[in-house]
Amino acid sequence: MRKFKTESKKLLDLMINSIYTNKEIFLRELISNASDAVDKLNFKSLSDTSIQLNQDDLAIHVSFDKDTRTLTVSDNGIGMTADELEKNLGTIAHSGSQEFKQENAESQGGDVDIIGQFGVGFYSAFMVASKVRVVSRAFGEDVAHVWESDGLEGYTIEDGERSEHGTDVILTIRENEPGENGEPGENYDTYLSEWGLKNLIRRYSNYVRYPVRMMVTKSREKERPADAPEDYTPEYEDYQELETINSMTPIWKKRSSDVSDEDYAEFYKSTFHDFEDPARTVSFHAEGALEYDALLFIPQRAPFDLYSKDYEKGLALYSSNVLIMEKCADLLPDYYNFVRGVVDSQDVSLNISRETLQHNRQLKAIAKRVEKRVTSELENMRDNDREAYEKFFENFGRGLKFGIYSSYGMKADELADLLLFWSARENKMITLAEYAKAMKDGQQTIYYAAGDDRDRLAKMPVVRGVLDRGYDVLLLTADVDEFTFQAMRGYTAKNMPKIYEDDAAREAAAKAVEDGAEPEVEDRSLELKNVATGDLDLATEDEKKDAEEATKEHGDLFDAMKEALGDKVEKVAVSALLTDAPACITTEGPLSLEMEKVLARGPEAEMGDMPKSQRVLELNAKHAVFAKLVAAQEAGDTDKLARYAGLLYDQALLVEGILPDDPVAFASAICDLM
Template sequence: LIMNKCPDLLPDYFSFVKGMVDSEDISLNISREILQSNRQVKLIAKNIKNKIKSELLNMLKNERDKYEKFYKSFGRQIKFGIYNDFGMNKEDLQDLLMFYSSTEKKMVTLDEYISRMKEDQIYIYYASGESIEKIDKMPQIELVSDKGYEILYLTEDVDEFAVGIMMNYKEKEFKSVSDSDLDLGVDNKEEEEEEKASKDLFKFMKDSLGDKVVDVRLSKRLKTHPVCLSTEGAVSIEMEKVFKNMPTDQNIVAKKVLEINRNHDVYKALKNAYENDKDKLKTYTNLLYNQARLIEGLTVEDPLEFSNEICKLMN
């Protein structure tokens, strides 16, 4: 049996490999249909897959520059291999992954990340964005970075889908810096009291925004920025962008939370408006929400209204 191509011998995620397989164990008279279920073919396919994986790991260990060049060309394919088939192949591929590191300023493996984790660190932290430069400016990374935690930068559209299907690596759970339940151990009594005091204010803001957000709350991650968006559930803002750009509109959106920095003058202005001018508070709320959208690379939902509200405040 002579075939130019045999898809059953090589998984899609290794389709960049070219070569020839010569075996005396396969009958010359075997049909293509029987070939798919042939034990010898399955064994050959397994050996080929293991050999490719072994060679790639060896390249990663001994020829790092060469591997990084390879990964720049085919890393995306490996990530799709992890995500496809409901993560069935993640165990075969996850130690081949590389991401840009906030502390090392270069591409690193997951094993390298784990080896540098702090004693009190629970999660593998990551941030998603269109580029390294844009992620560097994200409000959400400030406090995580200040605590000395390394952050992996996910800049390709498939990245979060791959990480999401993996869920963890060597028992270390992945955690987005934009998750609404990000726990950095910064709770204190003063913040708890402030949360109670701001309950009515944030309810008014939530009602003003309607279903644009699922909640408005004080932020536990912001330091210098006045506002940001976080998300609840499995769909992130970057995932929302991916779904929106698909040929068929999926209409899948992230459950957004508007977070306010309690230490910023903006918060004082919100409290003052709640006490004295609720119409102005509505304007502030819409402006902050749209500001947070722009920071995330999302469009302003109503540009004309946004422009008018800015002009109104300037008059």
């Protein structure tokens, strides 16, 4: 017996037990090696005209024998000499494929695509096999050679027989192992079953460029006997037939013009287990320093677990048509976690197991390009198929908003223009850019109101006050909405009509337009402001003056109401915005009432250390109720004034969709008044 070169025991143990995390990928590795062997012979025939190959004969065969517990992967590729067996299989981590690729780097071009480059894939066979026997006959030689090992200390190499060039890798599959301590055992019989092998081939090696063939059991109806009675029941028999298991040509490698929408839809539904066609399909090929193919799908609807912690995002990553990862999370940002699809690149650097990607610039470059293409497709849908986009946004808009919030606003430039919000004035969903285009002259703020019900928000006194002054209000009803706006801090509206600082500049610009010049535009930074804050500054000068006079005249009233309400409010003040409502609640500082409500539903609320908004009770000095308050103050009826203050405060909370602290006391106070 020959000893493995390098520190065999430690390194081989590492190959079998540490590098590979999933035993079933051994078949992928062996088929990839077989494909490389066929590729090498095919490439050699291109440079040596004396070698005549029938392309239809190039194939990989998989077979199994339950009685002997053997699994065989055969190819009719270039084969190996005794020296090559010693070199490639006797030295762990030596890669004949990598060496071949380096030797032919200048001449191979696109004619050959070597998959295995690390030399350890073969040893994954020992994860499932107690013994591995390799019978190989090099092309042009008359003698075959046999390499055999139990994967422990060493191996043997002897002369053998094989009818033609190529290699057989024969695995003696381990016996099943029972589970221990409640853990499931290992069912190695899966690798000796027709169904199990077909499933693995289609899962990992479906797009290997050569046919992977296997004898499969099929059923057919027996010929009806000539003397069969009228009530004859058909009989069936099983038979064996050689079948190509893999499809070979992946759909993403085909030209888009050669693939119909129905083909893409069928691939999407069958691959990603959806019953609806995708909303959008994006197929593209990148060339240059980094070459890859991508096929992306935007679903019609969100999967039920999209926003759960168990949901796994990612695109299927292939390298030279071989599946490396079913869900490569690094190829998608979290806010595009709904995208399904495939990326196939032979240039992505993998680690030696082909299971874990190295974090490198190639992967980042692909991810960046994928993100741009998804963004571009969404923009196209938004601008040219608004109905479809609104349906998409209803399903996936939450993730886009959270992408801005979770990045602390760093992704606002990429995502802000994809967001949709309900316009109180237009009664439809609009973008921030559309809001900006419809703004009044001189308006520098985007106004919004946040709550859980659109109809209730539209009826809020502060919203009506802003609308009455000719400004639109966006109605935000998702719990993440206001946090998103807080993270954005503002919005840059592009290509807005230029605002001129003086009349002379404005007149000069107008004259230039009359003479045929294009109107000047500029990017304008707009503030995002909640109408429930007390600093909107939308009142006219007369309204501001009236509010100031009422504040001075009735300062004692406000102090008394503040004392009655205690720490429920920061202060009581006069509103210059209210028209027909007697009072409203506004806030000071960054935390609004809606944000407080959202936080109160979170896990932090159980700890009892929740931040509170700084509430302000604003009164309408022109309302009849205000006169009642003044009368109670002037009469010195502090009990009535305190009761009125509590009623107005609780009433204002109800308008905001917040229950009073003591609903029973509120109901009793109403009854007392009645």
